[in-house]
Amino acid sequence: MAPHQQRIDLNADLGEEVTDDAALLAVVTSANLACGYHAGSLEIMRAVCTEAARRGVSVGAQVSYADRENFGRVARDVPYDLLREQVADQVGVLSQVAGECGTAVRYLKPHGALYHRVLDDAEQAAAVLDGSGDLPVLGMPGVLLDEARARGRAVFHEGFPDRGYTPEGRLVPRGEPGALVEEEPVIVAQAVALAGRVDSLCLHGDSPGAVQHASAVREALVRAGHELRPFAPEV
Numbered sequence: 120m121a122p123h124q125q126r127i128d129l130n131a132d133l134g135e136e137v138t139d140d141a142a143l144l145a146v147v148t149s150a151n152l153a154c155g156y157h158a159g160s161l162e163i164m165r166a167v168c169t170e171a172a173r174r175g176v177s178v179g180a181q182v183s184y185a186d187r188e189n190f191g192r193v194a195r196d197v198p199y200d201l202l203r204e205q206v207a208d209q210v211g212v213l214s215q216v217a218g219e220c221g222t223a224v225r226y227l228k229p230h231g232a233l234y235h236r237v238l239d240d241a242e243q244a245a246a247v248l249d250g251s252g253d254l255p256v257l258g259m260p261g262v263l264l265d266e267a268r269a270r271g272r273a274v275f276h277e278g279f280p281d282r283g284y285t286p287e288g289r290l291v292p293r294g295e296p297g298a299l300v301e302e303e304p305v306i307v308a309q310a311v312a313l314a315g316r317v318d319s320l321c322l323h324g325d326s327p328g329a330v331q332h333a334s335a336v337r338e339a340l341v342r343a344g345h346e347l348r349p350f351a352p353e354v
Contacts, residue, residue, distance in 0.1 A: 127340060128319035128350040130257070130277065131333060132181060132230070134159040134167045135190075138324035144170045146333045148349045149177040149319060151228045151257075154209035157183035157191025164213060168220035177349035178217050179257060182209045182247065183230040191231035192293065199246045206250030225351035226275070228257040237263040238289070248272070255351050257319060260288070275350045277321050278313035280306045280336060303328070303335055310336040311343050318350045 130149040133140045135158040144150060150171050153159035171178050183191035185205055197205070214224045229237055229247060237244040238261030248256070248267055255273035258264050264274045282290050283297035291298040300306050310320050320340075322333045340347060 125315060125345050126348055126350075127314045127317075127345045128177075128275075129333065129337060129340070129347055130179070130228075130319050130321050131329070132321070132324045134163045134181075135324060136163065138329050140167050140324075141170055142330045143324055143333060144174055144176055146330065146337050147176060147322070148347050149179060149226070149257075149351065151179050151181040151230070151321075152213060153181050153230070154183070154213045156185045156205065156209055157187055157230055161212075161216060164216045165220055168213075168217045168222055172220055172222040175349075177225040177351050178213070178222055179226040179228050179351070180210045180213045180224050180251070180254070181228050181230045182206045182233065182251070184233050186232075191233065194232040194236055197243070197246075199242050202243060202246035203250040206247050210251050210254070224254065225349070226257050227251045227254040228277075229263070234258065235290070237261065241266070257350070259290075273351070275318040276316075277319040278310075278317040279321050279323075280310035280313060281322055281332060301328075303332055306332050307335050307339045311339055314340055314343070314345055 128149050129147045130151055131143045131147045133150045134153040152167050168178055184195045217223050237247055241262050244263040244266050253272055256267040257275045257277055268274045281300045283300060285291055
């Protein structure tokens, strides 16, 4: 790697039955894979894991509330013990599938409403951590990453080129004006701006034009001198 290059990871939410998983796996370096609670199935997990292993893409467990009806995007008051068990179940199922496909689960990332809840909710953050072993954790600054770091777990920060930010540095809630960034030049510019400040950039697989946007972001990052590689590679 040349001295001026910086390493950056490009991740996407896969296995959700709403995008072209194979096409995105040709672009990204990490795959946040749905574990069946908000979307996905064993068959889809196997397909994504097999292709990820072939391409050297890291697989992460994208754990969620048990809420397929709302795609995991509605906050739930799930008791600690139940949420811990649900997270452990999701990680366990994906770990078994990944192993059968020649790869392994390299990290953890909550999905949707759970992702945002554990930025502030200490009990639910503890349940997510207690149910996921010692996996590295990917997310935004908040309670989950602070507690993971305190436990000695690897922590990685991500940014969102295709989402709007509030003045406080949180994501604009879906459904509010400015929540989604859909113009490719703006997505690309925000990706390049974020790349020097985070470990990984997330492009949502369910966004319109997801594959095209991801390809444009990757090309721009390479032109800017970044080396794309997984933040949690195979060891």
